[in-house]
Amino acid sequence: MAAPQQTAPGRAGSPQAQDGASTTAIEALERRGNQSKARKSALALLSASWRPALVLAGLFGVWWLVTALGLVPAYLIPSPAAVWDVFVAEWPQLLQHTMVTLQETVVGFVLAAILGVVTAVIMVYSPTAEKSIYPLILFAQVIPKIAIAPILVVWFGFGMAPKIILAVLIAFFPVVVSAVAGLRSVDPELLELSSTMGASRWKTFRKIRFPTSLPHLMSGLKVAVTLAVTGAVVGEFVGADQGLGFVLLLASGNLNAPLLFAVLILMSIIGIVLFLLVELLERIVIPWHASRRNNLVLAGG
């Protein structure tokens, strides 16, 4: 039993006497224990949101002031009260149209995410596929989507299909680009290590490559989800009998400024809610990454 005696200083002393970084590890462990998670995230949310809330209130104040003083005619900028009245009077119809746009956006986004990730995986694993697909993807990206919309209407009619396709087309590119970047960001030495472990390609993908790609992929998804809203609305502009884009066109034709503003607000709400949902997903899926940033709305940890 001479060995433990002789090696004790090295073993016991090393984690503590290491250097500054090991104290952060201890602190991190303590921090984890001390504060309750819920309280911490509530505080973080509060500290992250009071500034933008203040700015928003300020903007509302200016809006109200401009209309109350009659600086701009009411048919150009309606008063907040007039917009509120529209919400109150029309909410069943508005809700129905919002649900249509929301549905188109979500379906389009989910399809774009799946297609984007699958395409990225194929491109990363097969150089031949990359060489043949990449120019096409780029081509699809540089065509103005608004220009495709009328063709889609001709092909698929006035239903949901052309809007969903447009949302997919517009949201697809950021997903592919971020997923490819993410899958490529894996440490090549880790892949070499994995091959000395005799791991199959699938296992390497599942346990190393895909998780590594998630931080990149999640930022791509955040961009994509906001673009998907645009795609759906543009699709509705070109030819639709329901959805917020359709209502917006009607309101514009009737010079109904309060309705215009109400629809705009609803569209932004869709975008913001979906963005926050993806952000929430990010925190659930990659907590190790989210906990290291604190510059975004919900990432206060």
Next chain:
Amino acid sequence: MIGASVLDREPDAHTTTSPIIEVEGLTRRFRSKRSETVALHDVSLSVNQGEFVTIAGPSGCGKSTMLKIIAGLVPASEGSVSIMGEPVRGPQKQIGFAFQRSALLEWRGVRKNILLQAEMRGMDRKHAAARADELIELTGLTGFERALPHELSGGMQQRVALCRALLHEPRILLMDEPFGALDALTREQMNVEMNRIWRETGTTILLVTHSVAEAVYLGNRIVVMSPRPGQIVETLEPGLPAEREYGPTMQDPRFAAASERIRILLGASQSHD
């Protein structure tokens, strides 16, 4: 002895007479568009069971390439490598490999990072878990089992990588400048631990380094390589005892003589270590 039951080799392994690693006439060329670089030229080396061989050389002498060829990660241009009598063609699964960067999975805690080795190999879970706990204790990581890599210091990250490389009880451990990114003090600590792990596990270790002190302290045999094209200039056996305390070893005349000799071989310009 810590975890002697699992860490000890079976007795017949020690009596093997043939070398465990045999490198013969190894040459490796890299082609770029305009030129051809010879990274390794006609390198021959044989390593016996239980040896700790260090390969010292300046940056770019192809020593890392040699290690990767032995591991089957990079093909040789000429020559052959065999491990335990079997020619190397493709990635070797019976070895452990440690890199300069710890290459840990940032979303996994210490223990789970170590257990990656077991998951990838499909090892028996219970056995692997017990073995991981043993290694965690052996390398002084107790108490940090669930800490994420970014919460650890560089030295501790390397310990985790070392545990991962040792989890499946490989006969051979290949290390590519594993302590190159650490500060001098941590590096010394790691060297002391490396010496102890080698003695306690009996693993055959091949370690590449550009630190003369590290090469002489750790190796029972030191292979000195020249810059491009990488060739073996000389092999030294200072004859230091297997168990080495750091301070006294530094003062040992055999240590001083070997270090001096290596510095001369590598040229005065490389003697900054």
